[in-house]
Amino acid sequence: MKRYLMLVAILLLSGVAAATELPTTPNGISLIKGYGSWKIISPSHRPDKDQLRVILGNDLAMAAMAGGIRPFPDGTVMAKVAWTTRKHPNFPAAMEPDRFVQVEFMIKDAKKYGATGGWGFARFVGPELKPYGKEPGFVQECFGCHTPVKENDYVFTHRPAFPQ
């Protein structure tokens, strides 16, 4: 029993340690590890910022995209990853990602994030993943930018065709 309690204590403590190590935004959203292994919703390009981006989704996001389900169900998470671009060193006609700029998350929880369309917003900047925003109200900036696509549950990204 003692041994069991010790094991529980170690697991709890390591869990706490892992959680406190993750960068966290002022609205309480921590970086979600493993986002680079999520599936692709779409790429995008921002010529004004010289950035290539991919928008990735967890399984709920992919299912909602495939089925055209709106609003997105609670638990949906999307990640938008941005890099600066460079000419491919061996094929200069192609532009490829260069330096990592940021990763942004949208997390759906209709109740918890009701004030911002049901979405929790987070951004982590640069290779050091510095949390964006000085206080929790920074999300109004994110939400404001997303209001033009209210009819698509505040999501800009469309999934293009992957015919098969």
Added chain:
Amino acid sequence: MKRYLMLVAILLLSGVAAATELPTTPNGISLIKGYGSWKIISPSHRPDKDQLRVILGNDLAMAAMAGGIRPFPDGTVMAKVAWTTRKHPNFPAAMEPDRFVQVEFMIKDAKKYGATGGWGFARFVGPELKPYGKEPGFVQECFGCHTPVKENDYVFTHRPAFPQ
């Protein structure tokens, strides 16, 4: 026993039917269904063709990318999907995919495709997924283009940083 044989016959026939329905290139490579659910290696942009692309990988491809393993192991498959671009209707500073252009595959089998660096090449064009190439020798065109990256096992794509 009769029932069992019947079942085997049905399974075989349905397998054959599924195989013959898939578009197939002159070098015998059929479209691999489900490529749109593979993981992302990288996006890319071809300003000269006005195309946004994503390069996706099966699990072996992802492991080799993560571990820097070259040559890629037999069974590695990568898919490059290309779309024309358009301005996002609600956010014109962002370019997003518009029409599907093509999907291309590179399949690693060092022995089977030994004449082309161990890679089998295939391209399927347009929403109808028309197989590219008039005869099996069309792969020399693909292989020729990939020779500048021989030192990377004929693969152009680099996986950018996904820090976490």
